[in-house]
Amino acid sequence: MPRSSKIFRYVSKRLLQGIPIIIAIIVINFFLLNLAEGDAVDVLAGEAGSATPEYMEQLRKKFGLDQPLPVQLAVYLKNVLVLDLGYSFRHEMAVQDLIFDRFAATALLMTSTIILAVGFGILLGLMAAMRLNTWKDAVITVFALITYATPLFWVGLMMIVVFSLYLGWFPTSGMENVAAFYEGWDRVVDIAHHLVLPTITLSLFYLALYTRMMRASMLEQYGQDYVVTARAKGLTERRITFVHVLRNALLPVVTMAGVQVGALIGGSVIVESVFAWPGLGMLAFESLFARDLNLLLGIFLLSSILVVVVNLVVDIIYCFLDPRIDVE
């Protein structure tokens, strides 16, 4: 069988394997919802001020909350499958609509962060490994060590202090200057301007991580036998580094990039709340304060699914990079 159709089969198999994971996450979600003190009716009742127990009983019946747990679970599963994630009483909107409204902002932030972190991480790691034990290596290593230890929200706040309040280069918060009514390119530039600080903040930690990994991975590959062979063949050090070592060294970094997507989503909650970036993270932060559990769980579910999808994409990239992967 040609490799391409093997890869196709591998991909469909991995897709199928993702399904039980997603179902498991939905089930966890359901139980978390049930673990929480009080149900939707309590929340509604709280909203309305006072409600008689009879009225609450009636509401429970209406929402199916008087049914036994397994039945509720089945209903919940069915609802999720038709993308009905429940109702946010706080926002008076369906959870899925709220989430889709905010998704684009988060996707933008995450994409620019991944590009910055992975791209520069690989570059810096490569530079450090090539200039091993020189001042450049030392600077990069120390930079990576420090950023690796800095809490995201603090970096964000310090960025605001320095670049917004003190230097006045970038706006402190938001995604665009709504009052200016920019259109076309002006709007793009405005959004990009707002995007700089959140992206740098969110990417610093991962930049440090990928730099360290890339450096270590390059050094490990330099010690392999095939490098000696390449030298014995009379290849230039350039060729050895950029063709032989680089490709092998990238493999663990790619794997790591996939693993880190989940963490990145977590980080975006913090960064978005620091910069008031109107994405899912900000929404999660708001729902946390409003005790809007339905919404929080919806965001949680969607981000889990996102991780499953991204992992799948990384797996596919990986099997093109590494011919050894057994795709059967």
Added chain:
Amino acid sequence: MAEFWTRYRRNRAAVLGLGILFTILFMAATAHLFYPEDPFRLVGRPLSGPFENGFLLGSDSLGRDVASGIVHGAKTSLLIGLIATLVSIFIGIFFGAFAGYFGGRVDDLLMRITEIFQTIPSFIFAILLVAIMKPSIFSIVIAIAVVSWPGVARLVRGEFLSLKNREFVQACHTIGMSDLRVMLREILPNCLSPIIVIGSLMVATAILIESGLAFLGLGDPNIMSWGFQIGAGRTMLRSAWWVCTFPGIAILITVLAINLIGEGLNDALNPRLKERQ
């Protein structure tokens, strides 16, 4: 032990990290001697800058002492980081050891579960767990442990997978040793070094997660913590930069010190890796 110390000492940054950690530990242990007052108490003029009105590092918008918060917060960070790590290492060893040793269906089942927990975005999961259980030391420790154990489980599984086929383990089978004893007495001691290394790095991560939760308002309301200080000070960023800055530096230094120690342990416990460089 002496040999271990000689190797550890070779990494000077790691020795520095150890020194810093001891200083922080000392600070946490003697917090009540230098700042006997409750760090939540309003002790002076609000928004005093560093060295003003008798405040070493200034005061916040309510007149709480920032320096007092930092020394008392050290206790919280270290305690939560350590306990959460111990709990998650325990869970991770349990899952990893059984999956790696028995293989087959047991491995499939346990690794599927691990995979699910690894897929879930951990910080959001931690937020959810704390939000649902109500913020307290207990719920924070549980939340951090629940999101941190999969890494340990995978590591331990890998070690068990490779060690169970080593000849010394087979030799134990030829004398009829029981599985539990082989796992606990023969294999586990041989994977302690990587567990110690990953554990030390997890303490650092746990401290970061804890501060993030506290920053979002999910800290234990009765206990002072660095994340809480920063979260409380962020609205005053324009007028009182010190309220956010100093606790942040405290987190940075603590986490950095623990990371350096982790690297030093790695070098000292896996000398083979170091020589390759």
Added chain:
Amino acid sequence: MSTPLLSISDLSILLPDGADRRHAVAEVAMKLHAGETVCIVGESGSGKSLTARAIMGLLPAPHVRVGSGVIDFGGEDLTKVDYERLRNIRGSEISMIFQEPMTALNPVMTIGDQIDEIFRFHVSMPPEERQKRALGLLEDVNLPDPPRIMAAYPHELSGGQRQRSMIAMALALGPKILIADEPTTALDVTTQAQILQLIKDMQRRLGTGVLFITHDFGVVADIADRVIVMQEGLIVESGKSTQVLNKPKHKYTKSLIAAIPRLKPRKARKRSKEVVVETSALHKSFGGGRSFFGFGKNAHAIDAVSDVNIELRKGETLGVVGESGSGKSTLARCIIRLIDSDTGMVKLNGVDITSLKRNEMRQHRKFIQMVFQDPFASLNPRSKVGDIISQGPMLQGIEKTKAHQRARELLDVVGLDSKAFDRFPHEFSGGQRQRIGIARALALDPDILVADEPVSALDVSIQAQILGLLDQIRKEMDLSMLFITHDLRVAAQVCDFVAVMQKGHVVEVGATNKLFTQPQHEYTKSLLEAVPGKDWHFA
């Protein structure tokens, strides 16, 4: 005689500070002529590989470096030439092949691309021409279907095919010198014989001078014109191969050659009637990973052991020989029940142990014990030697003081000081560890010893000592032994009976002297034919 291609004089290589000796090699002098094969022989740590790497400028810098000396290659001193010149020489005028072709090739690059690089970096040639030359090279080294090999990645080829590809790469530009660093050590004997033949053929065609590094005197006897013997960084003897092999002068060379097992079968002994181990129709297959969600039958199952019937009688040594993947180790593990067989029977002193439950098996464990291959992996690095030896008897219910007493006695039996009792395995050498492993196996006073390649990880001089020890113990304790080995020389020396395995089947069983002199099966014949140095009858 013509001027040599390569002439090394007074070469010394420095080790980093803190190493156990100052020089990796010192005062090395040697010459290599066109069309000639010079072998450097020595045990591990003798400095033979570093000498070879110094020629190519491939020492692991900056820790290990040339201290002094001249490496004269056609009038140029290779220790002094600049980097660009050295790079030009590498791969075109001097090339090198390595021990482990799997790790020596880049895993994510096709063989074709890896050969192509040689041309790209040394000569200017259009791509089609390079492609054609590469195909021609693969054909020259007798690889089947060169276009397929060109497109293949290293992991898709067998060990022999990988080494052939390496040789094709090394010979691409017709180098004057080929340095071969243990190129056949990782290969099976039959493949080894083919690769040696290939190197010889190519050398004859191209007139290459070959510098061949090996630890195996059998290989030396097969290919060397001249021999250089190294010990701890010094050349102790050199000369024509016939002379060094047959009339060694230096006592180290003499002891090395004396330690090589002779390919002469041991004298037959009277055979006992009592059968201690017997397998009938034994079968074991391994699946190649589970299918989808763990259901369904596996299409990739491999029969590791298939319909094996052997018997081991009291007091004799039965050898099981075969190449890697023949199933000999699996067979041993089924017999000692480290692995559960699929079907068939294993009778231990008349009891079928395949049907026993785990706890029932426990009381039979003391009858049969095992000695393992890898002296570094077979002892728990975290346990004291005394505990390793005495834990078997203690599990069987013998009290601690008695078990410890017995462990000390056994240390004496295997030739170790009883002080070893309180020490950890890493404080011992490979040979000493193997002795500890033997003591552990003896601690339960077994009737039967299963030895799985017990000497294949050891240097030849240590190998001889361990074989001697095993033979002595077998005699003194009246043990029966199942001896797994890939080395026919070892089998000839220690076994009374030999079973030859190929792809899971026992293809031939016979008394050692009969099997070695009149092999019946084709495979046995080819194995015997491939033994390195088989025509060399040393003094």
